[in-house]
Amino acid sequence: MVGLIGRLWNLPYKSIVKEASGKTLAVTKFFCVLHITNTYLCTFALAYGPSMIPTFNLTGDMFLAERLSIKFGKVGPGDIVLLRSPESPRKVMVKRLLGLESHSVTYVVDPMNSDRCDTIVVPKGHVWVEGDNIYNSRDSRQFGPVPYSLLEGRVFCKIWPPKEFGSLMKSGMKDPDL
Amino acid sequence: MLPTLNLTGDVVLAEHVSHRIGKVGRGDLVLVRSPVDPRRILTKRVVGMEGDTVCFYVDPMYSQTTVVPKGHVWIQGDNTYASSDSRHFGPLPYGLIQGKVFFRVWPPDGFGTLEQ
Numbered sequence: 001m002v003g004l005i006g007r008l009w010n011l012p013y014k015s016i017v018k019e020a021s022g023k024t025l026a027v028t029k030f031f032c033v034l035h036i037t038n039t040y041l042c043t044f045a046l047a048y049g050p051s052m053i054p055t056f057n058l059t060g061d062m063f064l065a066e067r068l069s070i071k072f073g074k075v076g077p078g079d080i081v082l083l084r085s086p087e088s089p090r091k092v093m094v095k096r097l098l099g100l101e102s103h104s105v106t107y108v109v110d111p112m113n114s115d116r117c118d119t120i121v122v123p124k125g126h127v128w129v130e131g132d133n134i135y136n137s138r139d140s141r142q143f144g145p146v147p148y149s150l151l152e153g154r155v156f157c158k159i160w161p162p163k164e165f166g167s168l169m170k171s172g173m174k175d176p177d178l
Numbered sequence: 179m180l181p182t183l184n185l186t187g188d189v190v191l192a193e194h195v196s197h198r199i200g201k202v203g204r205g206d207l208v209l210v211r212s213p214v215d216p217r218r219i220l221t222k223r224v225v226g227m228e229g230d231t232v233c234f235y236v237d238p239m240y241s242q243t244t245v246v247p248k249g250h251v252w253i254q255g256d257n258t259y260a261s262s263d264s265r266h267f268g269p270l271p272y273g274l275i276q277g278k279v280f281f282r283v284w285p286p287d288g289f290g291t292l293e294q
Contacts, residue, residue: 084271084273085249085273086249086250086271086273087247087248087249088248088249089249089271089272089273123214124214124215125212125213125214125215125216126213146271147211147213147216147270147271147274148216149211149212149213149216149274150271150273150274
């Protein structure tokens with residue numbers, strides 16, 4: 001008992017505290033860099049759901065999305081984008097951008113039941129997004145054009161599953177006969 | 179936003195936590211990104227949350243009632259005669275809210291919390 005107290009008394013507390021705070025600082029710095037990178041440069045995300053078949057699978061593909069293009073206004077039609085859902089503010093969805101402001105977009109209103117097409121001019125400050133799988137996708141055809149500020153990132157590379165690793169093709173205009 | 183905020187510019191403090199945890203409600207002053215110009219941030223008051231029925235004057239004779247859809251808010255400026263807000267561009271998605279204003283720093287005689 002006395003030996004334990006003696007040992008406790010003689011510990012080099014100064015250097016322990018110094019080392020601990022040094023390591024904590026390093027870890028904090030690492031998380032800060034990670035947070036900044038995640039928020040302003042590049043993030044990775046997992047997408048699940050049927051709305052982007054065949055580009056993304058039903059059960060979840062992981063991909064990298066970068067945030068700089070959105071901030072500098074360098075996204076264009078054909079890009080896959082991450083956007084905050086206008087209906088559920090906590091959800092982030094992945095869709096393909098089809099039209100910027102003042103573009104005229106033609107879309108199939110209800111592909112399961114009819115072939116009727118509608119054309120709309122995207123208002124100022126908004127974008128039109130659609131899923132690749134128009135038969136099962138909740139997108140601008142249901143909730144209308146989305147304000148540009150809801151865009152969060154542009155997807156540029158798929159990283160999981162490994163056999164589908166690689167950059168994603170930028171699709172051209174969608175086939176209107178689909 | 180007269181009379182709450184001055185014409186020539188007030189400096190206010192806004193916090194970024196409330197809108198992430200869903201604590202933005204009716205009567206709050208919020209910073210929102212303009213749906214018409216993505217580079218601008220506006221300061222307006224939240225008048226209606228999702229599901230509320232909002233009644234507003236389109237012109238002095240004619241008033242209109244709308245229900246705020248899911249995931250959206252209805253914002254209006256305090257100076258209804260000279261404000262471009264939800265009466266013009268419709269309900270705003272909640273995701274466009276950037277922060278909640280809670281304190282005024284400048285001018286010094288307006289220092290203090292802002293009325294809700």
